[in-house]
Amino acid sequence: MHKNAIFLLLALSCQQIQAELTAADCRSLGFIKAQLMCSSCDKLDDFGLDTIKPQCKQCCTLDQQPAAQRTYAKAILEVCTCKFRAYPQIQAFIQSGRPAKFPNLQIKYVRGLDPVVKLLDASGKVQETLSITKWNTDTVEEFFETHLAKDGVGKSSYSVVEDADGDDDEDYLRTNRI
Structure with missing residues (x-):
């Protein structure tokens, strides 16, 4: 029973990490989705900001992929x-x-x-x-x-x-x- 509970919690946390927030959701959290690189989220622990790391991960762009270069008229x-x-x-x-x-x-x-x-x-x-x-x-x-x-x-x-x-x-x- 204990192993099932741990597995369920692990599955839910993985699902939460994989969920992506919209640009508007990220802005309301204080993140600019198009400019936030995931490597920046990893550095939050160094500053005692680990509580916002899950939201940061949902709003970030992987470092290996270039951020979308949106152009404006x-x-x-x-x-x-x-x-x-x-x-x-x-x-x-x-x-x-x-x-x-x-x-x-x-x-x-x-x-x-x-x-x-x-x-x-x-x-x-x-x-x-x-x-x-x-x-x-x-x-x-x-x-x-x-x-x-x-x-x-x-x-x-x-x-x-x-x-x-x-x-x-x-x-x-x-x-x-x-």
């Missing part, structure tokens, strides 16, 4: 110019010639917002929003090279939206720009 980089001092790497990216490489990139200045990237599908619907506060200039460029659709290569028609929240207070952005 358009991206919007939103940032407040008042935060440039806190995020000089984002300021450097925006003020360099790098955004011109991405015709489907739009830069919006939104008052008080930490830097984020919104990734949109062809119909203009936001598919994913990522915080880029810890990214360096090269990482931002590499991300756009990897995840933005390549149609329109050679054009340099990225756009900058001065006031994304619709306020008529244009002087704020002009005086706040570095």
Whole structure:
């Protein structure tokens, strides 16, 4: 009887490990399924986070298989110019010639917002929003090279939206720009 109970528990735990969660389920748990490698889940024990390891394993991509490289039709980089001092790497990216490489990139200045990237599908619907506060200039460029659709290569028609929240207070952005 004791062996049967152990076998049943083992079978249930194997079944739980094999079950995969959807991207939305993983996001609600705090994981980004497309970017989470299973080797990262194995390191959770080192930090005393073994309680979330089963959920991590359900959301991860095997290291031997490359993570799905999803591309998006358009991206919007939103940032407040008042935060440039806190995020000089984002300021450097925006003020360099790098955004011109991405015709489907739009830069919006939104008052008080930490830097984020919104990734949109062809119909203009936001598919994913990522915080880029810890990214360096090269990482931002590499991300756009990897995840933005390549149609329109050679054009340099990225756009900058001065006031994304619709306020008529244009002087704020002009005086706040570095």
